[in-house]
Amino acid sequence: MVESKVADMSTPARVVVVFVSRRAAGQEDEYGPMADRMVELAREQPGFVDLVSVRDPATRQGITVAWFEDEESVRAWKQHPEHVLAQQRGVADFYEDYDVTVGQAIRQYHFDRHEQ
Amino acid sequence: MVESKVADMSTPARVVVVFVSRRAAGQEDEYGPMADRMVELAREQPGFVDLVSVRDPATRQGITVAWFEDEESVRAWKQHPEHVLAQQRGVADFYEDYDVTVGQAIRQYHFDRHEQ
Numbered sequence: 001m002v003e004s005k006v007a008d009m010s011t012p013a014r015v016v017v018v019f020v021s022r023r024a025a026g027q028e029d030e031y032g033p034m035a036d037r038m039v040e041l042a043r044e045q046p047g048f049v050d051l052v053s054v055r056d057p058a059t060r061q062g063i064t065v066a067w068f069e070d071e072e073s074v075r076a077w078k079q080h081p082e083h084v085l086a087q088q089r090g091v092a093d094f095y096e097d098y099d100v101t102v103g104q105a106i107r108q109y110h111f112d113r114h115e116q
Numbered sequence: 117m118v119e120s121k122v123a124d125m126s127t128p129a130r131v132v133v134v135f136v137s138r139r140a141a142g143q144e145d146e147y148g149p150m151a152d153r154m155v156e157l158a159r160e161q162p163g164f165v166d167l168v169s170v171r172d173p174a175t176r177q178g179i180t181v182a183w184f185e186d187e188e189s190v191r192a193w194k195q196h197p198e199h200v201l202a203q204q205r206g207v208a209d210f211y212e213d214y215d216v217t218v219g220q221a222i223r224q225y226h227f228d229r230h231e232q
């Protein structure tokens with residue numbers, strides 16, 4: 001299941017961060033643990049609401065979406081020292097290319113077959 | 117390569133639509149062509165900027181991100197008759213659950229190893 005709190009109004013996600021990337025070949029042994037660690041660390045940040053990450057092993061293309069309560073939380077996460085190091089490794093070694101979009105959430109929809 | 121125009125300032129993406137979904141099992145023969153058709157149709161919409169879609173075959177979780185020039189274009193796409201039918205099929209048959217977030221783009225970053 002998607003463990004999403006996006007539609008949970010007790011923790012409104014006002015900001016969405018979209019990270020679209022293409023992994024460079026190789027370095028799987030290093031990349032995997034670092035990516036896992038970043039997800040773990042993101043979840044601990046103040047203002048964190050939710051995170052979903054998908055990568056297609058065949059195309060090496062991945063999308064990570066993180067929702068936060070406010071822009072300040074996003075900025076703090078971007079500047080977290082361990083995250084800064086990971087970003088530097090990403091540019092130096094791990095990614096062919098990436099795009100980051102930060103957006104102010106306007107509206108959200110949610111569907112769950114088992115909540116009907 | 118990620119064919120992204122997001123960082124191309126000649127077509128500013130002011131709105132980002134994030135569709136996070138978990139596919140129900142089965143119906144691959146029907147889902148694949150419909151999903152492909154929706155991507156093709158989205159690309160033809162006025163105000164369309166870019167679209168990236170990734171699904172992990174192992175977890176059945178997918179994320180599609182689409183960028184548009186303005187909210188009006190997003191609304192028109194949501195209400196496109198063929199898209200409405202696809203949304204109905206999605207709820208009836210194809211998805212276990214999904215979350216849609218529509219966001220006003222605040223800022224965007226772009227990295228491409230081959231543009232350095």
